[in-house]
Amino acid sequence: MAADETRRSPDAYAETSDARFAEWMAAAQRGDGDAYRALLEALRPRIRALVGARVRDPAAAEDVVQNALLSIHRGRASYRPERPFMPWMRAIVRNAIVDHFRDRARRGDREIPLDVELWADDDSGREVDDAVLPPELAAALAALPPAQREAVTLIQVEGLSVAEAALRAGVSAGALKVRAHRGYRAMRASLDGARIGGEWRSGALPGAGPGQGGRGTR
Amino acid sequence: MSDATERLIDGLVADLAPVRPLPRMRSAFAVIVALWAGLLGALAWRQTTLTGGVAAVGWLMDRVYLVAFVALIVAALGGTVSALASGTPGRERLELGGLGAACSGLFAGAIVCVVGMLGGPGTAALVAGTREGMCLGESALLSLLPAGVILAFLVRGWAMRPWRAAGIALLASGALGASIVHFGCGFLEPGHVLLSHLSVPLVLVLLGLYPLGLLLARRTG
Numbered sequence: 001m002a003a004d005e006t007r008r009s010p011d012a013y014a015e016t017s018d019a020r021f022a023e024w025m026a027a028a029q030r031g032d033g034d035a036y037r038a039l040l041e042a043l044r045p046r047i048r049a050l051v052g053a054r055v056r057d058p059a060a061a062e063d064v065v066q067n068a069l070l071s072i073h074r075g076r077a078s079y080r081p082e083r084p085f086m087p088w089m090r091a092i093v094r095n096a097i098v099d100h101f102r103d104r105a106r107r108g109d110r111e112i113p114l115d116v117e118l119w120a121d122d123d124s125g126r127e128v129d130d131a132v133l134p135p136e137l138a139a140a141l142a143a144l145p146p147a148q149r150e151a152v153t154l155i156q157v158e159g160l161s162v163a164e165a166a167l168r169a170g171v172s173a174g175a176l177k178v179r180a181h182r183g184y185r186a187m188r189a190s191l192d193g194a195r196i197g198g199e200w201r202s203g204a205l206p207g208a209g210p211g212q213g214g215r216g217t218r
Numbered sequence: 219m220s221d222a223t224e225r226l227i228d229g230l231v232a233d234l235a236p237v238r239p240l241p242r243m244r245s246a247f248a249v250i251v252a253l254w255a256g257l258l259g260a261l262a263w264r265q266t267t268l269t270g271g272v273a274a275v276g277w278l279m280d281r282v283y284l285v286a287f288v289a290l291i292v293a294a295l296g297g298t299v300s301a302l303a304s305g306t307p308g309r310e311r312l313e314l315g316g317l318g319a320a321c322s323g324l325f326a327g328a329i330v331c332v333v334g335m336l337g338g339p340g341t342a343a344l345v346a347g348t349r350e351g352m353c354l355g356e357s358a359l360l361s362l363l364p365a366g367v368i369l370a371f372l373v374r375g376w377a378m379r380p381w382r383a384a385g386i387a388l389l390a391s392g393a394l395g396a397s398i399v400h401f402g403c404g405f406l407e408p409g410h411v412l413l414s415h416l417s418v419p420l421v422l423v424l425l426g427l428y429p430l431g432l433l434l435a436r437r438t439g
Contacts, residue, residue, distance in 0.1 A: 066223055070226070074376070
């Protein structure tokens with residue numbers, strides 16, 4: 001497929017037919033990256049329209065769009081080219097929306113408040129490494145099991161969205177959220193244990209030696 | 219478009235690898251039905267050989283037993299269609315239709331058995347444990363093969379509701395196994411049919427839902 005065909009503006013895809021989507025997906029299943037990019041770019045405004053009709057918050061809607069794109073990617077083998085494409089895609093998007101509302105309904109019980117100010121001052125949004133984290137936070141992060149540490153690092157330190165982080169970690173968005181949540185809980189317990197009367201207890205966290213624990217007094 | 223979505227699309231394209239499309243649903247269904255028919259045929263052949271040329275299907279005269287057999291077949295076929303559809307996005311109607319047929323079949327079979335128990339000698343004829351355990355065990359064993367085919371299909375597909383898909387797959391496999399055992403059992407007591415044949419799908423769901431659901435949820439959840 002010609003590269004210029006894959007770089008059209010989103011509006012240019014508005015009239016794309018179901019047959020064209022099916023063709024692109026069939027090519028993507030064979031490993032054609034250009035066709036796949038064209039497919040994803042063309043789907044994006046349609047997915048956003050479907051999601052936007054149900055999810056009012058723009059940031060949340062963008063997350064749902066990303067999760068739907070990730071599901072399309074992970075589940076692309078389940079599409080058969082001789083079948084219509086749109087019902088397959090709509091079902092995945094609908095499922096991403098339902099997951100969003102389920103997640104939101106559960107969030108009240110599951111949300112783990114961390115001292116977000118403790119996280120590195122990441123105006124840049126990414127490319128932040130552990131070296132700029134406060135020592136107590138870096139130590140709590142280092143004490144996590146590798147899978148949880150990876151999830152927390154990708155989301156909180158590198159500033160990736162859940163879908164991006166899930167793609168990087170090679171797991172589903174749901175699995176990544178669970179890992180991150182467990183990581184937050186463990187870090188919360190670890191940080192609480194390291195504070196006495198609002199002050200950091202010296203050496204209470206692994207890697208936070210004497211003189212390193214005086215910053216987080218919130 | 220947000221930068222994050224742009225980056226995600228770049229990442230998805232970079233992560234693209236060729237995949238083989240999921241086999242047709244009807245092909246998977248045909249494989250499962252062929253397996254089931256093969257096992258049923260083998261059982262009928264063995265019984266015919268053992269009884270000197272006469273198939274042991276005297277139960278065809280017993281209405282309750284016959285209805286239970288039909289109920290198990292409806293549950294097996296409906297459940298199989300539903301389980302396969304649950305691994306294919308966009309096939310939700312088929313999934314729910316198959317599940318409805320499967321549950322209706324099992325429910326109707328159970329009702330007929332209960333009515334049969336009330337009208338007959340009750341459960342006095344039930345031999346506690348031995349025969350029931352044997353039928354349950356054989357059914358579970360015979361369920362493994364179709365369960366393997368359905369699971370392979372679901373793992374390659376995309377079960378958006380993994381726990382439901384796992385439950386339906388187990389229900390279908392249990393009904394497939396139980397229908398074969400029911401065909402060869404011939405013990406006409408309605409209590410036995412209810413506890414050892416019709417309950418097999420439910421028992422399998424209870425025993426296998428957690429591991430199978432977890433397996434599918436790790437992939438798609």
